[in-house]
Structure formats: C-alpha cells, structure tokens
C-alpha cells in the first residue's frame with residue numbers, strides 16, 4: 001500500500017510518497033501481479049533484489065563522481081550530448097535547461113537483445129545525471145514565509161520510451177506528480193531501482209498504465225547522482241493497443257504509430273509538453 005508521510009524540505013512540508021517496493025526474488029506470477037497493480041496505480045515503483053551486484057553499482061557511482069569532478073574542458077572531451085557525450089544545463093534541443101550535467105551512453109545492444117524480446121537491440125540510451133549542490137539563498141530571513149527554493153535540476157516531463165529504470169545515490173530530489181497534480185518527493189533508496197512507465201507503455205495499454213510526470217530538484221548541500229536506462233523498442237516497431245484491451249467502455253485512446261514517428265514528435269517538443277496528446281484519437285474515431 002502507498003502511504004504519504006510528511007518530509008521537511010527547507011521549511012516546507014511536502015508529503016513524501018512510499019512507492020510500492022516489489023521484491024523481484026518473489027514468486028513470478030505474484031511479482032507480475034504486483035507490477036501490474038503498481039503500473040496502474042502509480043506508474044512508478046521500486047524493485048529490490050534486482051540482481052545487479054552492489055559492487056558494480058558502487059564502482060559506477062565512483063567513476064561517475066570522478067568524471068563529473070573533472071574540469072569543464074576535460075568533460076567536454078567526451079563529445080557533445082547531441083548523440084552520445086557530455087551535456088551541461090541544456091536538456092534536449094528546444095531550449096530546456098536545468099541545474100544538471102550529464103553523460104549519455106550507448107548501451108550494449110547484444111546484451112539487451114539476449115534478455116528481452118521487446119526492447120530494441122538498436123543502441124538505446126543510458127544516462128548519468130549529476131546535480132551539483134545548489135546552496136539556497138534565503139533573502140527574507142526574518143519573514144515567516146518558508147524558504148524553499150530548491151532549483152530545478154531536471155524539469156517536469158514524462159519519459160517517451162516503454163519504461164525507465166532509475167537508480168540514485170542517497171540524495172533525494174526526485175518528485176512525481178500524482179493524479180491531482182500534487183508533487184511528492186520520492187524517498188531515495190540506493191539499494192533499489194525505481195521503475196517508471198513511459199509514454200509508449202501508456203499507449204500500448206490504452207491508458208491502463210500511467211506514464212507519470214516527474215522532475216528532479218537539486219539539494220542545497222549534497223550532489224545527487226542518478227543513472228537511468230531508457231528501454232525502447234526498435235525504431236520501426238508499431239505501437240498499438242492489443243484488441244483485447246479495447247472495449248465499448250474503454251475505446252482506443254491513441255492511433256497506432258511507430259517509435260520512429262513518436263521519437264521525431266518528441267524531439268520537436270519542449271521537455272514538459274505532452275507528446276501522447278499528438279497521437280490521441282478524435283472522439284469520432286474511437287471505435288471499440
């Protein structure tokens with residue numbers, strides 16, 4: 001069950017959300033049911049006993065800190081982030097910015113293809129995000145109003161792919177948007193992975209699973225480091241809802257499209273824009 005508990009962030013009380021935590025070492029059908037429930041209710045959940053050895057994650061985190069501690073000139077030698085490389089503050093190609101620096105990697109397609117039939121064996125994206133500490137300058141110290149000016153590291157967005165696997169160090173900052181539009185912080189847990197539904201999975205399930213909007217704020221005195229793997233299908237994959245998920249009560253919400261088409265549309269929009277909106281059926285097209 002999901003419970004919200006108050007967290008104090010620089011004077012302002014926000015409700016932190018306890019996302020469902022799913023133990024992947026459990027019995028398979030039970031794990032599947034829990035994942036479905038979490039995808040329907042929150043679109044976001046944590047997994048433990050994921051099988052990725054702790055020492056590999058720790059090594060990855062150390063190497064990441066070493067990289068981001070280098071000078072700007074050194075970091076730029078990794079190449080530009082327009083394909084795979086280093087980016088700083090600019091997110092995407094349409095003017096979005098945030099207090100974040102990042103490294104984009106190619107994943108090992110062969111290794112992924114060995115494990116999944118759905119996820120593309122085209123190179124997919126792996127991203128390291130570093131949010132340097134941003135001290136909070138509180139101008140009105142004498143005022144009774146709360147001093148809560150955490151900077152936006154990574155602005156509000158949903159992920160376009162099928163799903164994302166996100167891991168962070170023990171520094172909070174991730175927030176998700178609930179149905180009512182309220183933003184709630186997610187408690188960091190470096191031993192778990194967060195999994196979130198992406199836009200494609202929302203379309204493939206006719207809106208049954210939700211692609212949740214999320215953002216990351218900077219911490220005032222500690223670095224947040226997150227790593228995200230974005231699981232996407234092959235470029236020519238046709239994204240369509242299976243007929244059994246379409247009923248007179250729940251007519252098809254989205255018209256079929258290819259991942260290439262969706263990606264192109266996503267790249268032309270701002271980070272926070274709704275991309276699925278472009279692929280929604282008109283009411284008179286919605287036949288069950």
Ligand SMILES: O=C(O)CCC(=O)C(=O)O
Nearest residue numbers: 127129154174216226228
């Ligand atoms: O750093 C985080 O927790 C969020 C990162 C994120 O949303 C992204 O890389 O798309």
